[in-house]
Structure formats: C-alpha cells, structure tokens
Amino acid sequence: MTAATADRHLLYQSAVQDVEAEIDFIEQTWSELRQRPAVLLREDFCGTANTACEWVRRHPDCQAIGIDSDAGVLEWGRQYNLAELDESQAKRIELLLADVLHASTDLADIILAMNFSYYLFLERDDLRRYFECARDGLVDDGILFLDAYGGYEAPMVLTEPRECEDEDGNEFTYIWEQASFNPIDSCMDCHIHFEFPDKSRMDKAFSYNWRLWTLPEIQEILFEAGFSQVDVYWEGTDEKNNEGNGIYTPSTVGDADPGWVCYVVAQV
Ligand SMILES: C[S@@+](CC[C@H](N)C(=O)[O-])C[C@H]1O[C@@H](n2cnc3c(N)ncnc32)[C@H](O)[C@@H]1O
Numbered sequence: 052m053t054a055a056t057a058d059r060h061l062l063y064q065s066a067v068q069d070v071e072a073e074i075d076f077i078e079q080t081w082s083e084l085r086q087r088p089a090v091l092l093r094e095d096f097c098g099t100a101n102t103a104c105e106w107v108r109r110h111p112d113c114q115a116i117g118i119d120s121d122a123g124v125l126e127w128g129r130q131y132n133l134a135e136l137d138e139s140q141a142k143r144i145e146l147l148l149a150d151v152l153h154a155s156t157d158l159a160d161i162i163l164a165m166n167f168s169y170y171l172f173l174e175r176d177d178l179r180r181y182f183e184c185a186r187d188g189l190v191d192d193g194i195l196f197l198d199a200y201g202g203y204e205a206p207m208v209l210t211e212p213r214e215c216e217d218e219d220g221n222e223f224t225y226i227w228e229q230a231s232f233n234p235i236d237s238c239m240d241c242h243i244h245f246e247f248p249d250k251s252r253m254d255k256a257f258s259y260n261w262r263l264w265t266l267p268e269i270q271e272i273l274f275e276a277g278f279s280q281v282d283v284y285w286e287g288t289d290e291k292n293n294e295g296n297g298i299y300t301p302s303t304v305g306d307a308d309p310g311w312v313c314y315v316v317a318q319v
Contacts, residue, residue, distance in 0.1 A: 052221040054251035060099050060127050062245050065217045066225035070105040076299060077196055080316060085192060089160035090114055093188060095151045096168030099128035107140045114143045120150045152181060158190045164197050170261035173238055182276035186319060195317040199269060202310040206232045206263055223247050237263045269315055278317040285313050
C-alpha cells in the first residue's frame with residue numbers, strides 16, 4: 052500500500068476507530084442505567100457511519116440514524132460500510148445529510164458524538180446549543196454519550212506517530228499532529244497524516260480546528276443544556292503494566308496523565 056493507492060477513510064477507520072469497544076461500552080453502560088433495551092441510536096457527526104453500522108449488527112431490533120454535514124463522507128459510508136450489512140441490517144439504518152444543530156429525527160434512546168467531534172464548536176453558546184439539540188433529540192430516559200480527551204500533553208505542539216495495520220494486514224504509520232495551540236482561546240489546529248512503507252505520505256488527510264474543552268466546562272454546559280445527570284467514566288489502570296485497562300467507570304477523581312481519553316455520559 053502506498054499514498055497513491057490508499058483510501059483515507061479506510062486508514063482512518065483502522066487507525067482511529069474501535070467501534071466494537073465503543074458499542075460494548077455503550078451497551079454495558081445503558082444496561083447498568085436502564086431496565087429496558089435501547090433500540091434507536093443516533094450517531095451525530097457520523098462520518099462513514101462505522102459505529103451506527105456496528106449498532107445495527109448487534110441485534111435485530113437495533114435501529115440507527117447517522118448524521119453528517121458532508122455528503123462525500125456519507126456517500127463513502129454508503130458504498131463501503133452500509134454495503135457490507137445484510138439486507139435486514141441495512142433496512143434499519145438511515146443516513147441524514149444535515150447540520151447536527153438543525154437535524155430533525157425521531158427521538159433516539161441514545162445519541163453518540165464520538166472522536167471529540169463536538170470540539171468543533173468553538174464558542175460556549177454554540178456548544179450549549181448543540182447539547183440542547185441532542186437533549187431535544189432524546190426520549191425521556193435517553194442518554195447522550197460523548198468522549199473527551201486531555202492531559203498535560205493535549206495543549207502541546209507535537210507530532211505523534213503510531214504503527215498500524217489495515218484490515219488486510221497492510222502496514223502504515225498514523226501520525227497525529229497538534230500543529231498549533233492558542234492558550235488565550237484554547238483553540239488548536241490538528242492534522243492526521245499517513246505514511247507508508249515506501250516512505251510515500253498522505254499529508255493532512257484530515258484536519259481539525261477545534262477547541263480543547265475541559266471536563267469541568269463540558270459537564271457544566273451539559274447541565275446548562277438541561278441534562279439531569281452527567282458522569283465522567285474514567286479508565287482504570289492495569290496493575291501489571293500501569294497502562295489503561297479499557298474499563299471505564301463513573302469517577303470523580305482522575306489521574307494527571309500526559310494524555311487521557313474518557314467518556315462523558317449525560318442523562319436526560
Ligand atoms: C472527527 S470526524 C468524526 C467521525 C466519526 N464520528 C468518528 O467517531 O470517528 C467529524 C465529522 O463531523 C462532521 N461534521 C462537522 N461539523 C458538523 C455539523 N455541524 N453537523 C454534522 N456533521 C458535522 C464532519 O463532516 C466529519 O465527518
């Protein structure tokens with residue numbers, strides 16, 4: 052695989068997403084908080100709708116709506132991810148080309164906004180407006196699931212390579228670049244680049260201008276938007292290697308790690 056032959060969405064899905072683990076967390080947390088099964092999941096900022104596809108694969112009753120404002124990425128999702136579903140699964144998923152601030156859908160049991168997509172809102176009022184829209188899009192006992200990242204390396208200008216493999220075992224390097232950070236407004240420019248064994252590169256395959264929101268801000272704004280309970284699910288530590296163990300539990304104290312990712316669970 053070289054930069055000329057690779058597909059940036061396939062690389063992104065292999066390097067960035069773990070939709071099985073994400074839906075495992077959502078199913079487990081939902082079952083701990085609610086006494087009934089969740090049926091309709093809405094994936095906001097869905098991109099290729101990879102996570103929504105995983106949801107409809109889980110159970111014959113599961114339905115999903117994916118929302119994204121980019122027609123190109125939705126079309127890619129249709130051609131590659133939805134096309135892999137069987138007929139009954141494909142019938143239970145709908146992709147909507149819309150801005151999440153103006154989308155009108157059936158009320159969902161669960162709304163997801165993953166991979167920090169809501170960091171794209173740079174102003175507090177806009178983020179609150181998005182959280183209000185999500186709350187309005189949920190049933191009375193619905194739950195919004197977000198992820199968040201931070202740590203003392205998060206506002207640093209840095210480049211971080213990581214070795215990856217695609218589904219067919221082809222190797223490539225995923226490179227996360229934090230290109231700029233402005234401490235005055237907490238906004239930053241980030242890029243994803245890919246490099247291949249022949250040294251060819253796909254530079255700026257994805258770029259984001261976003262605000263590095265802090266967990267206190269996110270929790271406060273969720274409450275301001277009308278959610279009744281907001282919990283941070285922090286990752287536990289594997290005693291053997293001192294690394295994250297992939298188990299996230301509601302927590303009020305976290306570790307001052309250089310880089311962390313956690314979930315935020317907001318109940319209507
Ligand atoms: C960081 S990607 C996230 C993709 C995927 N959700 C994931 O977990 O990896 C952000 C996506 O949000 C979409 N997007 C940005 N602003 C949006 C908006 N206001 N409404 C809907 N989609 C938006 C972009 O087109 C892009 O596909």
